[in-house]
Amino acid sequence: MSKKKVNLYFPPEKVNEPITYHLVKDYGLLFNILRAVVEEKGGRLLIEVEGRPAQISEGLAYIRSRGVEVKELNEYVDKDLSRCTNCGMCVSICPADAIEMDRETWEVIFHQSKCIACGLCVSSCPPQAMKLKI
Ligand code: SF4
Ligand code: SF4
Structure with missing residues (x-):
C-alpha cells in the first residue's frame, strides 16, 4: 500500500458531482480530505489517497478523465x-x-x-x- 497527496481542481460545473466517491467504489482506494475550498471559479480539494500504486494511478486517471485537474503534491x-x-x-x-x-x-x-x-x-x-x- 502507498499514500499520495494530491490537489484536485474542479471546474464550477463539476463541483457538485460525486467524482471522488468513485475512488472508493470503483478503485478500492481510501482517501482523507485534508483541505477543501469552494469558490466561484470552482473547487479545490487536497486529499491523501491510499491504495496500491496501480490503483492510485488508475483512480487519478479516472478523475482526470472527468475534467478535474490533478496535481500531485510533495510540499505544501x-x-x-x-x-x-x-x-x-x-x-x-x-x-x-x-x-x-x-x-x-x-x-x-x-x-x-x-x-x-x-x-x-x-x-x-x-x-x-x-x-x-x-
Ligand atoms: S517566525 Fe518562525 S517560529 Fe515564529 S511563527 Fe513564524 S515560522 Fe514559526
Ligand atoms: S506545518 Fe503549518 S500548514 Fe502544516 S500542518 Fe502544521 S500548522 Fe498546518
Missing part, C-alpha cells in the same frame, strides 16, 4: 528561513506535530513530510515566514 508549505525569528508561535498551533522546537538550539524545525497543509501556521506567523503553496 514553504518556510522562509530568512524571515523566521524562531519565536515558536507556530509550534503549539500545528495539529500534525510538523513543527517542533529544538531544545538545544532553540531553533524551530519544520517537518515537511508531516504537514497536512491546514494553513494554521501560515496565518499565525508574525513575519509571514510560512507560506502555503497550494
Whole structure:
C-alpha cells in the first residue's frame, strides 16, 4: 500500500458531482480530505489517497478523465528561513506535530513530510515566514 497527496481542481460545473466517491467504489482506494475550498471559479480539494500504486494511478486517471485537474503534491508549505525569528508561535498551533522546537538550539524545525497543509501556521506567523503553496 502507498499514500499520495494530491490537489484536485474542479471546474464550477463539476463541483457538485460525486467524482471522488468513485475512488472508493470503483478503485478500492481510501482517501482523507485534508483541505477543501469552494469558490466561484470552482473547487479545490487536497486529499491523501491510499491504495496500491496501480490503483492510485488508475483512480487519478479516472478523475482526470472527468475534467478535474490533478496535481500531485510533495510540499505544501514553504518556510522562509530568512524571515523566521524562531519565536515558536507556530509550534503549539500545528495539529500534525510538523513543527517542533529544538531544545538545544532553540531553533524551530519544520517537518515537511508531516504537514497536512491546514494553513494554521501560515496565518499565525508574525513575519509571514510560512507560506502555503497550494
Ligand atoms: S511563527 Fe513564524 S517566525 Fe515564529 S517560529 Fe514559526 S515560522 Fe518562525
Ligand atoms: S500548514 Fe498546518 S500542518 Fe502544516 S506545518 Fe503549518 S500548522 Fe502544521
